[in-house]
Amino acid sequence: MTAEAPTAPAAHPSAPEYGRLVPVTVHFDDLDALGLLHNARYPVMVERAWAQLWQERGFVGYAGDWEAAGDFCNAVRELRISYEAPVDRPGAYAVHLWLERLGNTGLTYGFRFCSADGAVTYAQGSRVLVRLDATTLRPTPWSERFRALGRELLRPES
Incomplete structure (x- = not known):
């Protein structure tokens, strides 16, 4: 492992103009045999960052009961995801999260796995979720509370 920062990643402003920057930690056991953050760990860390963000806003998430899970009864x-530069050491990083689209029953969120200050991007991507009815597992609308908080995370149109 080298002590130098990667030279190829895209640079972004340290304070995002939209969305939220959520701190995450890369642990030694997240690295693969080459000492790089394993490609499968990026989506897991993004998922954990979203869970933390929604919990901070009063949403509990799934606790064993799909009916009680409400907006967290959803499917990918x-x-x-595209990988821009390798993460080659444990430590403090961040995930920049935002919503690209907030529909009636679905949404698309964007993310960047980045340095703790948001200045360096290591990976970026998007994920589409569909809200499901707990009984029928068919698409159903997001709650108004979820939609109100989601609107705060929408990326402004360019």
Whole structure:
């Protein structure tokens, strides 16, 4: 492992103009045999960052009962991720999260796995979720409370 920072990642401003920057920690056991953050760990860390963000806003998440889970009774329809530069050491990082689209029963969120200050991007992507009815497992609308908080995370149109 080298002590130098990667030279190829895309640079971004340290304070995001939209969405939220959520701190995450890469542990030694998240690294693969080459000493790099394993590709499968990125989506897990993004998922944990989203869970933390929603918990901070009063949503409990899934606790064993799909009916009680409400907006957290949802399924992933699509996941896209591109890896920009390797993470080659444990430590403090961040996930920049935002919503690209907030529909009636679905949403698309964007993310960047980045340095703790948000300045360096290591991976980026998007994920599409569909809210499900706990009984029928068919698409159903997001709650108004969820939609109100979600609107705060929408990325402004360019």
